[in-house]
Amino acid sequence: MRQSIVFLCQVSLCVCLVAGLVFSQTSSVAAQEITVSEDTFGCILDLPKVRNTRIKHDDPEKLKEAKRILRDSVPETEYPVGTILQLVPHEAMVKHSHDKFPKTNGWEFFFLEVSKEGTKIQDRGDSVVNVSQGVTCLSCHQPAAKFDFVCEKGHGCAPIPFDDQKIAAIQKADPRCAKN
Ligand code: HEC
Numbered sequence: 383m384r385q386s387i388v389f390l391c392q393v394s395l396c397v398c399l400v401a402g403l404v405f406s407q408t409s410s411v412a413a414q415e416i417t418v419s420e421d422t423f424g425c426i427l428d429l430p431k432v433r434n435t436r437i438k439h440d441d442p443e444k445l446k447e448a449k450r451i452l453r454d455s456v457p458e459t460e461y462p463v464g465t466i467l468q469l470v471p472h473e474a475m476v477k478h479s480h481d482k483f484p485k486t487n488g489w490e491f492f493f494l495e496v497s498k499e500g501t502k503i504q505d506r507g508d509s510v511v512n513v514s515q516g517v518t519c520l521s522c523h524q525p526a527a528k529f530d531f532v533c534e535k536g537h538g539c540a541p542i543p544f545d546d547q548k549i550a551a552i553q554k555a556d557p558r559c560a561k562n
Contacts, residue, residue: 398475416464418476423501425559426471433534434549440467452532460530461488467532468547471496471556473512473519475531483508489531491519498557 394519405511411499427435430445439445451459452467459468463475474492482551483490495502505511510519523531525538532541 414424416461416476416478417505418490418492420501420503420507422456422466423468423492423496423558426468426553426556430470434469434546435534436468436553437534438468440562441463455529455534455537457528461532463488465531470552471558473517475523485531486520486523487527489523493519496556496558500558 385443392511394507394551423478426436430439430449431437432449435452435537437445437448437452439448439462441462441464444464448461448465450456451461452501461477463479467475472494475496476490476492478490478522480488482488486508489508490506492503493510493513495504508520511517515522520531522539523533525540529537
């Protein structure tokens, strides 16, 4: 009798452990995925910015965390999965889990075509080429690996040929923004 009670306890403990494991895995996978479509992107001026960079996350807490990492240039710290960064309307970086894009800590680069009608994804992945410069996004962003591939100023990336004023003007000219 006593043995069978012990056995039953062991079985139920096992069931609990397995259920807990399955649950925690499915919930962490759900928290880590972001699906990107053309509707993910819109008028760049609608997004809050830190210095030049527009930033988006659907979860307000994670947005706060991402803004903090960007604002304080925190080294060796990764942006939360689901973070979207944009400097100009036709380019974006979206953070996925590492296993999707191991070379870039999970970042996926986007080259977008934007018009009044909306956004078209021209290219995406970790080997996207910046057409006007003829090099991959990653080749420029790689030196900033310590800052989770975010270039900002002073993170080691080759500079882009636009100053802050020009970047602001390019953002303002986003054809997806209603006022344009
Ligand atoms: C010539 C090098 C170069 C290339 C090529 C390049 N970038 Fe950047 N990128 C930079 C620099 C430098 C900054 C920071 C500019 C600033 O804040 O003044 C930057 C900023 C950004 C930002 C804002 C966050 C950050 O890293 O500071 C995003 C998003 C971004 N680039 C995406 C892309 C995408 C997508 C591509 C490819 C389609 C690309 N970049 C190609 C150099 C480059």
